Amino acid sequence: MSHENTEFAEFFEASWEPCLRAVVASTGSVQLAEDQVAEAFARAWLSWRKVRRHPAPRAWVVRTALNAGASWWRRHRRELPLGGHDAAAPRDVDDGFDAALLTALRHLPDRQREVIALRVFLDLDTDTIAGQLGIAPATVRVHLSRAVTALRHELSLSQAMEVD
Amino acid sequence: MNDNDELNDSAMLCAVRDSISGLPMPTAPRLDTITARGRARQRRRVGAVSIAGAGACAAALVVGLAAGGGPARLAPQGRSSVPQRHAPVVHLAAFSVVADPDGGTTLTLNSGQVINPSAVRQALAEHGIPALVTANEFCRTADQPAPGVGTVVSLGSPHGSGGIVIYGSKIPSGVKLSIGYRQDSQDGEVSFTLIQAGAPLTCASIPDSGPHGGD
Numbered sequence: 001m002s003h004e005n006t007e008f009a010e011f012f013e014a015s016w017e018p019c020l021r022a023v024v025a026s027t028g029s030v031q032l033a034e035d036q037v038a039e040a041f042a043r044a045w046l047s048w049r050k051v052r053r054h055p056a057p058r059a060w061v062v063r064t065a066l067n068a069g070a071s072w073w074r075r076h077r078r079e080l081p082l083g084g085h086d087a088a089a090p091r092d093v094d095d096g097f098d099a100a101l102l103t104a105l106r107h108l109p110d111r112q113r114e115v116i117a118l119r120v121f122l123d124l125d126t127d128t129i130a131g132q133l134g135i136a137p138a139t140v141r142v143h144l145s146r147a148v149t150a151l152r153h154e155l156s157l158s159q160a161m162e163v164d
Numbered sequence: 165m166n167d168n169d170e171l172n173d174s175a176m177l178c179a180v181r182d183s184i185s186g187l188p189m190p191t192a193p194r195l196d197t198i199t200a201r202g203r204a205r206q207r208r209r210v211g212a213v214s215i216a217g218a219g220a221c222a223a224a225l226v227v228g229l230a231a232g233g234g235p236a237r238l239a240p241q242g243r244s245s246v247p248q249r250h251a252p253v254v255h256l257a258a259f260s261v262v263a264d265p266d267g268g269t270t271l272t273l274n275s276g277q278v279i280n281p282s283a284v285r286q287a288l289a290e291h292g293i294p295a296l297v298t299a300n301e302f303c304r305t306a307d308q309p310a311p312g313v314g315t316v317v318s319l320g321s322p323h324g325s326g327g328i329v330i331y332g333s334k335i336p337s338g339v340k341l342s343i344g345y346r347q348d349s350q351d352g353e354v355s356f357t358l359i360q361a362g363a364p365l366t367c368a369s370i371p372d373s374g375p376h377g378g379d
Contacts, residue, residue, distance in 0.1 A: 009195050016192035021184050034190055042201035101183050120181045148176045 008048050012041055015058045022062045022121035026113045028102050033065070040065035058122050059132045066114060104154035112147035115140055259284055273345065273354065284343070293332040294340045296359060302344035303367040305359040309339040313358050316341060330356075338362075 016037070023033040040061045044051045054060045105113060111133070118124045118132060126144075130137040259273045273279055281297040288295045296303060316334050335341060340361050345354040359365070 012195055012198065013192065017189055020189050021187075024187065024189070025180065025184050030187070030190065038193060038198060038201060039205075041198045042205055045199055045202040046206055101180065105180070116177070116180065120177050121184070151176055151180070 004048055004052070007052060008045055011044075011052075011057060015061065016041070018121055019058055019061045019065065022117040023065045025105055025121060026066055026117050028106050036065040036068050037061065039068045056122070056124060056128055056132060059118055059124060059128070062117055062122065063114070063132060066110075066117070100155055101151070104151045107154055108147050108150055112143050112150070115143040116147050119144060259287070278347065279345065291332070293330065294335060294361070296340050296342045296365075298342070298344045298367065299347045300345075301367045301369060302355045302357075303342050303359065303365045304357050305363040305365060307360055307363065309336065309358045309360050311336070313341075313356050316356075316358065 019040070020030075020033055020037045023037050024030055027033045027036065043064055044057070044061055051057050051060050105116070108116070114133065115129060118129045119126075124132070126137045126140045130140045133140070259279055273284070279299065281299045285295050285297040288297070311334060316331050330341065332341075335358070338361050340359050342357045342359045343354065
């Protein structure tokens with residue numbers, strides 16, 4: 001095995017799970033996320049000479065996975081008559097997961113979910129996230145703040161409904 | 165944002181992290197399944213297809229229209245019986261056919277446009293390129309005529325990056341170039357193979373890249 005192949009194998013082994021968790025947070029579906037992350041790693045393998053020099057290779061994988069899934073998600077979101085509900089969304093997580101939180105995450109705009117995924121699961125700081133997304137650090141902070149506010153609001157609504 | 169806000173935000177982000185972290189994740193697939201997937205993708209992508217790798221004996225080449233809606237350029241040298249400099253220039257939104265100064269012809273297919281296969285076939289014919297052009301199906305004959313599509317088609321248009329050159333003069337008599345493309349594909353997949361004119365066709369919804377097809 002060449003040095004580059006060994007390097008990719010080590011990266012793959014160490015990064016699979018955090019990348020998968022980040023994408024699960026965005027998609028709400030382990031199965032869907034697993035496929036998207038596998039696709040992203042396949043692309044990373046193809047472009048490893050470029051990706052290995054990337055300042056945050058895991059972020060590259062997560063972004064690629066999310067982009068790979070974006071068209072799928074938009075297509076199905078159009079096709080499903082949700083009527084403001086999420087019953088048909090691609091969710092397959094089990095009871096161990098906070099379903100309300102998952103629903104709240106899915107309600108976030110794409111960019112906010114992306115910021116959450118990079119911050120929470122890849123531990124990237126604001127400047128690095130800004131660099132990855134091609135936006136200003138202040139914009140990252142705004143997305144993060146709005147995402148947290150929206151999550152908090154959704155969760156409070158969910159709790160209120162449970163009480164009712 | 166004050167300190168309290170940041171603390172609250174941090175708590176919320178921790179809650180998100182804890183919630184997802186508690187979820188059991190499937191184990192990573194074997195590395196070779198990832199690399200196999202990469203190779204399969206490589207075969208479908210124009211940028212990753214090497215004509216040299218495909219070789220002169222390749223049964224078919226599968227490439228993509230340039231990513232992001234850009235064109236794939238096919239720049240065939242016309243058959244010697246056709247005076248290329250007199251061939252008409254066609255510029256349409258979906259495709260264009262232009263005679264090159266060196267006697268070749270450049271065909272540009274634009275992804276994201278509805279491409280009329282009959283119009284492409286006719287334009288190629290006027291440039292001396294015998295072709296079967298099909299949308300959303302990929303046709304071949306049982307026999308793969310010599311010299312092989314790798315001799316007739318190669319990447320690298322003289323007009324710019326990402327181009328595809330077709331050496332029409334290398335297409336023998338009684339042989340056609342079968343060009344199949346996926347009309348609505350994000351990747352703008354295009355397949356090339358040589359077919360025997362008049363022989364029964366086998367058409368499929370996915371291209372058969374053949375034993376040497378682009379890997």
